[in-house]
Each structure stands twice: as structure tokens, then as C-alpha cells.
Amino acid sequence: MKLASLMHGRDGRLVVVSRDLTRATDAFPVVATLQAALDDWERHAPRLADLAEGLEHGSVPSFRFHEHDCASPLPRAFQWLDASAYVNHVALVRQARGAEMPEGFWTDPLMYQGGSDSSLGPRQPIRARNEEDGIDFEAEVAVVTGDVPMGVGADAALSHIRLVMLANDVSLRTLIARELPKGFGFVQSKPSSAFSPVAVTPDELGASWQGGRLSGAVLSQLNGQPFGGPDAGIDMTFDFGTLIAHAASTRPLSAGTIIGSGTVSNRDADGGPGKPVAEGGLGYACIAEQRMVETIRSGGPVTPFLRFGDTVRIEMKDAEGRSIFGAIEQDVLPHVD
Amino acid sequence: MKLASLMHGRDGRLVVVSRDLTRATDAFPVVATLQAALDDWERHAPRLADLAEGLEHGSVPSFRFHEHDCASPLPRAFQWLDASAYVNHVALVRQARGAEMPEGFWTDPLMYQGGSDSSLGPRQPIRARNEEDGIDFEAEVAVVTGDVPMGVGADAALSHIRLVMLANDVSLRTLIARELPKGFGFVQSKPSSAFSPVAVTPDELGASWQGGRLSGAVLSQLNGQPFGGPDAGIDMTFDFGTLIAHAASTRPLSAGTIIGSGTVSNRDADGGPGKPVAEGGLGYACIAEQRMVETIRSGGPVTPFLRFGDTVRIEMKDAEGRSIFGAIEQDVLPHVD
Numbered sequence: 202m203k204l205a206s207l208m209h210g211r212d213g214r215l216v217v218v219s220r221d222l223t224r225a226t227d228a229f230p231v232v233a234t235l236q237a238a239l240d241d242w243e244r245h246a247p248r249l250a251d252l253a254e255g256l257e258h259g260s261v262p263s264f265r266f267h268e269h270d271c272a273s274p275l276p277r278a279f280q281w282l283d284a285s286a287y288v289n290h291v292a293l294v295r296q297a298r299g300a301e302m303p304e305g306f307w308t309d310p311l312m313y314q315g316g317s318d319s320s321l322g323p324r325q326p327i328r329a330r331n332e333e334d335g336i337d338f339e340a341e342v343a344v345v346t347g348d349v350p351m352g353v354g355a356d357a358a359l360s361h362i363r364l365v366m367l368a369n370d371v372s373l374r375t376l377i378a379r380e381l382p383k384g385f386g387f388v389q390s391k392p393s394s395a396f397s398p399v400a401v402t403p404d405e406l407g408a409s410w411q412g413g414r415l416s417g418a419v420l421s422q423l424n425g426q427p428f429g430g431p432d433a434g435i436d437m438t439f440d441f442g443t444l445i446a447h448a449a450s451t452r453p454l455s456a457g458t459i460i461g462s463g464t465v466s467n468r469d470a471d472g473g474p475g476k477p478v479a480e481g482g483l484g485y486a487c488i489a490e491q492r493m494v495e496t497i498r499s500g501g502p503v504t505p506f507l508r509f510g511d512t513v514r515i516e517m518k519d520a521e522g523r524s525i526f527g528a529i530e531q532d533v534l535p536h537v538d
Numbered sequence: 539m540k541l542a543s544l545m546h547g548r549d550g551r552l553v554v555v556s557r558d559l560t561r562a563t564d565a566f567p568v569v570a571t572l573q574a575a576l577d578d579w580e581r582h583a584p585r586l587a588d589l590a591e592g593l594e595h596g597s598v599p600s601f602r603f604h605e606h607d608c609a610s611p612l613p614r615a616f617q618w619l620d621a622s623a624y625v626n627h628v629a630l631v632r633q634a635r636g637a638e639m640p641e642g643f644w645t646d647p648l649m650y651q652g653g654s655d656s657s658l659g660p661r662q663p664i665r666a667r668n669e670e671d672g673i674d675f676e677a678e679v680a681v682v683t684g685d686v687p688m689g690v691g692a693d694a695a696l697s698h699i700r701l702v703m704l705a706n707d708v709s710l711r712t713l714i715a716r717e718l719p720k721g722f723g724f725v726q727s728k729p730s731s732a733f734s735p736v737a738v739t740p741d742e743l744g745a746s747w748q749g750g751r752l753s754g755a756v757l758s759q760l761n762g763q764p765f766g767g768p769d770a771g772i773d774m775t776f777d778f779g780t781l782i783a784h785a786a787s788t789r790p791l792s793a794g795t796i797i798g799s800g801t802v803s804n805r806d807a808d809g810g811p812g813k814p815v816a817e818g819g820l821g822y823a824c825i826a827e828q829r830m831v832e833t834i835r836s837g838g839p840v841t842p843f844l845r846f847g848d849t850v851r852i853e854m855k856d857a858e859g860r861s862i863f864g865a866i867e868q869d870v871l872p873h874v875d
Contacts, residue, residue: 211577211792240548277792279614279655282725303720313722314651318616318792330689330788351873352667373788383640385650386723388619392789451667451710452729455548455614455655536688 202246202253203399204228204364205527206235206272208322213272217252218399222527225266226256235274235400239456242347242363246402268527271398273320274366275345275457281317281394282448283341283370283461284310288438290466290490293474297493310439310447313386315370317459321395323529327371327507328536329392335374336507336533339464340421340486340515342433343368344441345400349454358445359413365406367397367419368461369515369529374489374506396459397515398527409519413440417525419465419486422514423507428491429484431467431475433517466490507533539583539590540736541565541701542864543572543609545659550609554589555736559864562603563593572611572737576793579684579700583739605864610657610733611703612682612794618654618731619785620678620707620798621647625775627803627827630811634830647776647784650723652707654796658732660866664708664844665873666729672711673844673870676801677756677823677852679770680705681778682737686791695782696750702743704734704756705798706852706866711826711843733796734852735864746856750777754862756802756823759851765828766821768804768812770854803827844870 203220206213215228215235231248232238238245255261285291288307295302321327329336345364353361376390409416416434420427439447444460465486469475474494476482485491492502507513516528540557543550552565552572568585569575575582592598622628625644632639658664666673682701690698713727746753753771757764776784781797802823806812811831813819822828829839844850853865 277616279616280653285722306720309720311720311722312725314653314725316617316651316789318795319790328688334788350875351665352875376788381721383643383646383648384718384721384723385622385648386721388649388651388785389787448725450726451671451713452653453656458655538687538689 202250202402202405204235204249204274205266205399206274206276207270208272211277212236213276216266217249217256218266219256222266222268222399222524224256224263226252226261226263228252236457239345239347239363242456268398269324271324271527272322273396274364274400275320275459276322277319278317278457278459279455280458281315281461282312282458283315283463284312284439284444285463286310286437286439286444287463287466289436289468290464293466293490293493293497297496307438310444312444312447315387315391316393319393321393321531323395323398323527324531325395326532326534328534329373330536332506332508334376337372337374337488338421338507338513338515339370339372340419340429341368341370341464342415342419342462343396344460346445346454346456346458346460348456349445349449349458351449351451351453353446353449355440355442355446358442358449361445362403362441364400365403365410365415366400367515367517367526367529369395369513369531370461371395372487372489395529395531397529401526409434413442417517420516420518421484421486424512427478427484429478429486431465431483431486433462433465436467437462464490509533509535539587539739539742541572541586541611542603542736543611543613544607545609548614549573550613553603554586554593555603556593559603559605559736559861561593561600563589563598563600565589573794576682576684576700579793605735606661608661608735608864609659611701611737612733612796613657613659615654615657615794615796616792617795618652618798619649619795620652620800621649621776621781622800623647623774623776623781624800624803626773626805627801630803630827630830630834634833644775647781649781649784652724652728653730656730658730658868660732660735660864661868662732663869663871665871666710667873669843669845671713674709674711674825675758675844675850675852676707676709677758677766678705678707678801679752679756679799680733681797683782683791683793683795683797685793686782686786686795688786688788688790690783690786692777692779692783695779695786698782699740699778701737702740702747702752703737704852704854704863704866706732706850706868707798708732709824709826732866732868734866738863746771750779754854757853757855758821758823761849764815764821766815766823768802768820768823770799770802773804774799801827846870846872
């Protein structure tokens with residue numbers, strides 16, 4: 202089943218969306234918001250699934266679904282933990298700045314606690330103070346969990362995944378360079394993230410969801426031009442079960458927790474860093490990675506970070522070329538008081 | 539006015555509490571939960587204040603208030619940002635491990651994004667995997683904000699503070715030593731925090747709330763013995779307005795955001811590290827600080843971290859010796875599956 206939250210109040214208005222993303226039906230007869238659905242999933246999910254089936258058969262009232270009416274599936278969430286599961290990306294960061302990568306990064310997930318009190322809708326602009334902050338997108342896969350007990354194992358953790366979606370983890374690279382050395386993670390350098398219009402249950406994803414990994418190219422476009430399409434199912438060192446178990450090691454996670462994969466990143470076929478799209482490569486899921494590859498190859502970055510007026514689009518398509526989660530498409534604009 | 543959330547469902551049941559913490563009245567006729575009150579504070583606060591006045595005059599139905607029935611005021615919150623505003627504490631950490639402290643720490647607040655999806659009630663036990671994780675308490679002051687616009691200044695930020703409370707920011711010191719070098723902040727090393735039974739509006743605090751700082755001794759007890767009583771109004775390098783402005787520099791904060799002061803810490807009268815209570819000093823708001831002072835003085839720590847069966851109590855009293863926020867009192871117990 203596919204779920205979305207139309208913009209409405211602080212928590213959105215839950216709708217069930219058709220597989221092809223053309224029509225929706227109000228979930229209100231069952232439950233008003235996605236957070237409320239997750240709070241009591243065992244009770245609500247079967248009735249939401251009935252609505253989804255009715256929608257496919259045309260047996261429930263429906264209306265045209267517009268992605269631009271959507272908030273993020275959880276417009277505000279009680280938790281957002283974002284990992285760096287594609288360790289290839291981390292290795293490139295380190296290589297580009299000539300730093301060694303601790304061996305433990307291949308076995309112990311990197312994860313940070315991010316802000317989730319006001320996520321951006323998938324078509325809402327990224328508002329930044331100035332271009333010098335180094336505005337970047339990060340195309341990711343994210344899952345939403347139910348209640349997860351403290352100490353859960355990686356395999357058991359998979360059963361607590363309720364929904365899968367895409368994320369744009371907006372990053373301010375200049376601020377990251379200043380903030381990370383302070384040692385307390387990201388606060389100013391990671392403003393509000395945006396999530397795909399539609400969140401999808403794992404069963405709906407068929408064979409592309411396996412072993413806690415989602416397969417398929419995460420397609421990023423910058424100003425209408427392809428920027429990258431690395432496959433989320435490849436080079437993901439830690440699957441979502443392992444990431445959830447890492448997060449729940451010393452505390453329970455409550456329903457509606459969002460766990461992100463970190464920037465999707467694939468190695469090139471020869472095992473080295475991926476090549477830019479312009480050279481026939483798979484490209485990248487963030488500008489920083491393209492700049493790192495440029496630095497490794499030629500001593501310095503060439504591609505600029507995002508500028509005011511730029512547009513970023515993030516999407517994933519199924520084997521028939523149909524959008525699975527709808528598209529995140531955000532303009533970059535100056536913050537106005 | 540004083541507010542509390544009695545344990546009930548995921549978000550508690552909001553009650554208005556009498557000044558002396560002996561009686562309460564149900565807030566339900568106005569609004570059911572504290573989060574809902576914060577979501578529309580301008581509308582609800584005046585009516586909650588009416589209930590508070592009625593409670594003092596005995597003109598509204600009331601019942602006996604028991605602190606042990608309380609959840610944290612926000613049992614789950616959309617955001618918890620904890621600072622290290624008592625830079626003296628940070629300086630001691632550094633001094634104890636022989637590391638230099640960057641000069642910028644006196645002008646640029648340290649702050650981390652913490653988990654707030656499942657805060658502990660003020661009388662709920664701290665459940666840990668094992669004692670070797672280095673279980674510690676941190677007695678802090680915390681504020682709850684309304685909606686804060688991005689880019690707010692430090693002075694203007696003060697007007698967005700809705701409530702003040704105490705916090706126990708539970709820390710796993712052994713895990714901190716392993717996690718912080720990874721560079722992404724705290725995930726496993728900061729399990730659920732607990733907050734005082736009662737949250738208090740700034741106007742109710744009178745002269746003890748001034749310039750974004752709360753004055754008064756934060757009293758910690760370990761197993762019924764005084765452990766420390768540093769004054770929260772002294773040596774707080776960054777006031778709450780500055781902390782909120784730091785957090786809102788690149789993004790808005792939504793209603794119900796909790797901002798913590800970090801471990802309260804006072805210098806000794808001679809300007810050096812504070813002395814233990816046993817030596818007539820003000821003592822400390824966490825065990826780690828006592829251990830750091832022991833290390834600085836004699837080359838190694840003596841006081842152990844918390845052990846299963848230990849009890850921690852955190853409280854603040856007014857000039858007449860009456861508890862302002864009620865007490866956080868938590869047993870330390872092993873986690874059971």
C-alpha cells in the first residue's frame with residue numbers, strides 16, 4: 202500500500218494513494234494522520250489496506266492525486282536518525298581530504314541524530330541564508346519504523362519496518378566543515394530534510410525490497426539534467442535491519458522513527474570511485490561526492506554547490522519506468538524573514 | 539502556571555498543578571495534551587492560566603497531585619537539543635584528559651541533537667545493558683519553546699520560551715568515549731532523558747528567571763546523600779536566548795522543541811574546579827565531573843559511575859525550601875527483554 206500526507210495543519214491529512222500515483226482516497230474514516238496510524242498500526246493497517254484495494258478496484262470514492270499537494274509523509278516526526286550506510290561515500294570523503302578512514306567504519310555504522318520537527322514537503326523550497334553555506338542535496342532511502350524494543354537484533358529489526366520512502370537530506374557543506382570538528386554532530390549544518398510524496402509498505406515493493414535493502418536507481422536531477430543514478434541495492438554496507446539494531450542498542454525507538462541510509466553511492470565497475478554522468482558513469486547522489494571525485498582526480502573541485510534558483514529532483518522508477526514514491530523536487534531559494 | 543502530564547497513552551494527560559504541587563486539575567476542558575497546548579499556545583495558555591488561578595482559589599474541581607503519576611511533561615517531543623552552556627564543565631573534561639580546549643568554545647555554543655521520541659517519566663528507572671557502559675546522570679535546566687522562526691536573534695528568542703523544567707540527561711560514559719571520535723555526535727551513548735514532573739511558565743519563576751537564565755541550586759542526590767548543588771544562574775556562559783538563536787540559525791524550530799542547558803557546573807570560589815560536597819564544596823551535577831576533578835587532583839578517578847540499585851534525585855527549591863518543579867528520582871536497573 203502507498204500512503205501520503207496532504208498538506209494540512211501540523212501533521213497532514215493521511216490519504217491512501219493508488220499504485221500508479223494518479224488517484225487517492227481519504228484515510229479519515231480509518232485514521233486521520235500517519236503518526237496516528239503508526240501509533241496503532243496493527244489496528245489501522247488492515248483497514249488502510251482495504252482502502253488501497255478499493256482504490257485499485259474503483260470501489261471507494263477517490264480524487265486526483267497531486268504530488269505538489271503533499272507534505273512529507275511525516276511532516277513532523279519524533280525521531281530522524283540518518284546513517285552513512287554506503288561506506289564508499291565515506292571513504293571518498295576521507296580520500297578527498299587525505300585522511301585515513303578507521304577500519305571500524307566498515308563494521309560499526311556511522312549514524313547521527315537529525316532534526317525532524319519540521320520536515321519540508323517534497324515540493325517545498327530549500328530556504329538558505331546564503332550560497333556560501335555550501336548548500337547540497339543528499340538523495341537517500343529512508344524507512345519508518347513501528348515501536349522497536351531496546352536491544353533488538355538486526356534480523357528481528359526488519360519486522361518493525363512499516364514504510365519505505367526517499368529523502369533529501371539537505372546539507373550545508375561549509376557549516377559541516379566548521380561544525381563537525383566541535384565533536385557533537387550536526388545542528389546548524391543539517392537544516393530540514395524533505396521526503397518523497399509517497400511512503401510505501403515493504404510488501405508493495407516486491408522483489409526490489411530484499412534483506413533490508415531497496416534495489417533500484419536513485420535518480421537525481423539538477424536543473425533538469427541527470428546528475429546521478431546509483432543503485433540503492435548496491436554497495437549498501439549496512440542493511441536497514443543493522444541500522445535499526447544500531448540505533449536501538451541502548452534505548453527503544455518509538456513508532457514513527459525515521460532511519461535514513463545516508464547518501465547512496467556506488468563504486469565504478471572497476472572498483473574505483475564512480476564516474477560522472479557526463480562520462481557515462483552512474484553519477485552521484487550529492488554534489489559533494491562529484492566534487493570529491495574531481496578533487497581526487499585533478500586536485501580540486503569544479504562543480505559548484507547549489508545556487509539560488511537551482512532545482513533538485515529525486516525519484517525512483519520501477520522496471521516499467523513508473524515513479525514508485527513520487528518525486529522530491531525542490532527549488533533553492535534565499536531565506537526571507 | 540505549572541503544568542504536568544500524567545501517565546496516559548503516548549502523550550500523557552495534561553493537568554494544571556498548584557504552586558505548592560499538592561493539587562491538580564484536569565486541563566481536558568481546555569486541551570488534552572501539552573503538545574496540543576504548545577501547538578496553539580496563544581489560544582490555550584490564557585484558559586490554562588484561568589484554571590491555575592481557580593486551582594489556587596479552590597474554585598475548580600481538583601485532586602491530589604502525585605509526582606510519581608507523572609510522565610515527562612512532553613513524554614515524546616519532536617525535538618531535543620542539548621547544549622553545553624556551562625563551559626566550565628567542558629573545560630574540566632578537556633583538562634582531565636590533557637586536551638586543549640578551543641578558544642571558540644567560549645563564544646560558539648556546543649550543542650547536540652538528542653533523541654526525544656520516548657523520554658522517561660521522572661520516576662521511571664534508567665534501564666541499562668550493563669554497568670560497564672559507564673551510566674551517569676546529568677542535572678540540567680531545560681526550556682520548551684513555541685514556534686521559533688529561522689534566524690531569530692538571542693534577545694527575541696527569549697519571547698519564544700513557553701516553559702522551564704529540569705532534566706536528567708542520562709549518559710553512558712564508556713560509550714561516549716567510543717562514539718564521539720566517530721564524529722557524528724551521540725546516538726548509542728545518550729539513551730532516553732527524563733524531565734521534572736512539572737514544567738513552569740517563566741512568569742511564575744519571578745526574579746529567579748532573568749536574562750534567559752534560571753537562578754537556584756540544582757540539587758542532586760545519590761542514594762539519598764547530597765552529591766551537588768551548583769547554582770544554575772552562575773557560570774552559564776550562554777543564556778537560553780543565545781542557545782535558541784544558535785539552534786535556529788539555519789532552520790525554524792517547531793513548537794515543543796526542548797533546549798537543554800547541559801550539565802550545570804560552577805567554579806569554586808577561588809576560580810578553580812568546584813570541590814566535592816564532602817569537602818564543603820558545591821559538588822557536581824554529574825558523576826563525570828567529580829571524577830574529572832579527582833583525576834586533575836590525584837591522577838585518577840575514585841568515584842564509580844552509577845551501579846544497578848543506585849538512586850539519583852534531582853530537584854530545585856525556592857527561597858522557602860519548596861520544590862519548584864517536583865523531583866526527578868530514578869533507580870538504575872538492568873534492562874530486561
